[in-house]
């Protein structure tokens with residue numbers, strides 16, 4: 001995991017995610033998430049429970065990727081085909097495959113929607129905007145609908161600990177505020193494309209509600 005966060009690295013990871021024929025490389029998908037988790041860790045221990053869950057899911061996918069069937073886990077497309085063809089996914093209720101690649105990636109995919117909304121909000125924010133409000137609005141419009149009450153409550157408490165917008169931009173380590181905004185403008189189309197390709201693939205295969 002990177003020692004200090006760089007927004008440029010996040011951008012590079014999501015840029016590298018797409019193959020020429022628009023498949024999503026799992027290796028770069030998880031390296032983008034690792035970079036984001038390193039950022040979240042720098043914000044304080046109140047985010048540890050979120051970071052632990054994200055790291056756990058990243059690790060599950062990493063284990064598949066370096067495991068004996070790793071060639072099937074090169075892209076999200078090849079993973080979906082391999083796991084469905086070999087009945088390795090619990091489709092309606094949790095059973096003998098509670099940690100399939102498909103359901104694990106789905107959790108990060110939903111979080112990617114939150115990230116997309118949050119970054120867009122940050123990009124278009126002004127000096128008076130509150131990061132906690134932007135974060136919780138993005139969360140309510142995405143991940144919250146998949147989380148039980150207790151997680152929503154804990155997430156709400158964590159959001160209140162987010163630093164003010166100015167400090168937040170500085171921790172992003174990407175130069176002046178204008179430079180951060182420019183970089184966000186470059187990162188967002190990459191993130192959105194990766195999100196949409198994954199969303200379409202999951203929808204086509206009826207995988208959007210995996211338990």
Ligand SMILES: CCCCCCCC/C=C\CCCCCCCC(=O)N[C@@H](COP(=O)(O)O)[C@H](O)/C=C/CCCCCCCCCCCCC
Nearest residue numbers: 007036037039040049050053054107108111114143151155
């Ligand atoms: C570019 C820099 C600015 C933005 C930096 C953002 C950094 C964000 C880094 C990581 C985001 C965490 C991703 C969380 C994945 C959550 C996956 C999930 O939904 N897991 C739940 C369901 O899993 P299963 O039980 O079905 O296996 C699990 O129950 C969740 C537990 C933890 C709580 C998740 C709360 C998510 C809040 C997301 C907002 C993070 C706020 C960070 C603020 C910078």
